Amino acid sequence: MKIVVFDSGLGSLSIIKAIQKRTKADIIYLADKKNFPYGKKTKSQLYKIITDTIQKISEKFNPDVIVLASNTPSLLFREKLPDNVITVLPPLEKIQKASNVAILTTEIVAKSKELENYISEFNNLEDVLKINCSELVELVETGKFLTNEKNCVKTISKVLKDEFKENNIKIATLSSTHLPFLSPFLKKIFRGIEFLDPADDVAMKISRLKQQASKNNSLTIYTTKSPKALQRNLKNMGISNKVTLFS
Structure with missing residues (x-):
């Protein structure tokens, strides 16, 4: 099975890790750093980026499956994408008759009617808090979460602490795929809160596909900008695979 997983940077890795636990596949990871x-x-800018990227991926790699490993376009365009594209959405189906729920997402999604519409599909949810975590996404993408623990804790607390306390949050979805990399910090700072990762849902969907599994897991990495910079960050994460410029 050939799978292309892409987003704007490191977020894809949280999805890839979950897929590899469940299914042996030849995975192509595209970090759209550009x-x-x-x-x-804007929505129009992003729609053009996503549709152009999917077209280029399809022509270059002819994959069985494309995983759009970004919550932002997954939510905004989920009804406009080709059939072989799997999206990453907030794992709200895991929450039964819950209140005091927060969705941690990006700026554009937090303000969108598409997120409101998605939440409304789950009748068991009440008063869901939407939190713009774009600053935390950038914290991951820069790699600072690997090298500056003190700054990481300070930034997470600034973005989330008051929101969680004022709204008595009990459950939070890590709806941006960058956010699972901050799980060790989140669980340490907010001990009474359950954090939900959407990666397992994606991995489960792929494991159920009627495609022949590969003999081994393989990972090929491309980026649309600065291969050497991405290579350095990946090396700090224990990934030594070569990074190639995608064009």
């Missing part, structure tokens, strides 16, 4: 961050683009 267009980072997706969450601060």
